[in-house]
Amino acid sequence: MSRALSVLTTLFGISLFVFFVLRVIPGDTITSSLGIETGALTPEQIDVLRAYYGIDQPLVGQYISWMTSFLSGDLGFSYSTGAAVSELTKSALLVTIELALIGTVLGVIMGISIGMFSARKPGSIRDFAGQLFGLLALAIPGFVLSTTIVTVMANRFQYFPNGYEYMSPTEDLWMNLQQMLFPGLVLGIAVAAPVMRTTRSALLETVDKDFIRTAIGKGLKPRVVRLRHVLRNSLIPIVTMTGIQFGYLLGGAVIVEKIFALPGMGRQILDAINKREYATVQSSIMVFAILFVTINLITDLVYRRVDPRIK
């Protein structure tokens, strides 16, 4: 209950932030939609336009009307195409969520395997290799990795599914998965690094526990001990880390979507920023933040399930 309340206050705070802080945009709706032609308008014409867009109202009134239409699902219209932002957002959200899920799955698989690979023999060459992977995966920016992949795949192998028009999973699942593979991999590598580090240290910590010694003493196969006893008891920090990373991954999606031409939320926001469609920017950022808060809430709930000790 208190959890739900705190999520609500956070969302309220986010809406205030998006509305008031991000408003300090140079110029207002009129200058941003008409550009330099605004200079040709008479003061009367500007007043009429201001009334039309509702920006002659006091800020609080504007906030309330923005929030009311936002909550009723009306996110405004794109000036350049006239399309409803809510419709654009619906399809964009699905793209970003699919990308984030694929990235997380790939990242968790890589992170846990490399973490286990490293933890088998701490201090060995393979541990060093695993840790080097973790270090580089944290340090190489997603845009560097993406640009490199695009260059190598398109020029060396003439294979670049993202060069074609984007296909949603319902239109062409096979094409969709190919288009999601590389961006998902880039995001996955970023997730894998911290997951790998957490896995490694959690495993090393668990291995020293008495019940593991007992399990080995009982004569269980090392493989069984590793998977059923050690890994399972190390899952809590791993799940937490994955949840935290999911959020970072959504941020990374902004850049990756742009490079791989995926029509997701990140690209929608970037396009709107470039076209100075600031109502779209505002609503899309709000939607993105809600998605982010929701994911954090889900992580929290999953976390409680994985560890029954947390009530």
Added chain:
Amino acid sequence: MSNRRERGWVHYYFQSTSGIVGLALVVIMVALSLISAFGLAPHDPLEQNPVNALQGPNGIHWFGTDQFGRDIFARSIDGMRRSLSVAILSVSLAAFFGVLLGVIGGFFGRWIDSLVVRSSDVIFAFPAILLALAIVNSLGNSWIDTSIAIAIVYTPIFIRVARGPVLSVKEMDYVKSVRVLGFSTQRILLKHIAPNVLAPIVVQIALSLSWAILTESGLSFLGLGTQPPDASLGLMVSEAQPLAAFAWWALAFPSIFITIVVVGLNLVGDGLRDALDPARRSS
């Protein structure tokens, strides 16, 4: 006593190979940016020379040239200077305000604390790059605007890092007793609480510098922040994208620079964490 402890953590820091490697990488990058800052680079980062366009690395242009014949080494170190300036300014701002708010919130509690915590929850509710992007979009593209945007994004982390220890130290007997003795709030904060939050903050500063560099280069890659013709590592990567198939050096060198400085700062952060935390010292 305090002198001996300080010698202690420096000593522990240099026990770790990765800490030394990290520090060396950071020092090299700082030195290269200083060369650029004092105008000692072998070429002007902005000077175009179409005759020499797209040369591979050679004796004159160590990292090759870009499509306008500009020297990539000069541009890379100039971009590094810009990234480091933004990182240092933004992290200083974030650390200063974050620690101030965190300590105030943790120490005074009540509504002040809830306000601080709630506000940082709001900032935490945005992916970092997205928030920075939105703020830069509102503020403008100068390096100070970029730094302010990044500072806002990372302030809550410092709030969290500073507030936690304050909350726990505040309840400890020695702080309670100096309170009973009637010491001023300012004195308690500075003399008794500040030393306890210092170690985690130092570690956080090193890590945040690396995130700030990644955020700054991400922003300039997206076309926000540093504008052409100025050099910025992110912008250089983005400009190299269409050339990379036949001019690998245009993509490789700025990318390697970002990676090196981020690896360095992460290693320094890890090294400091181990050196400053007595429980983690292995030897």
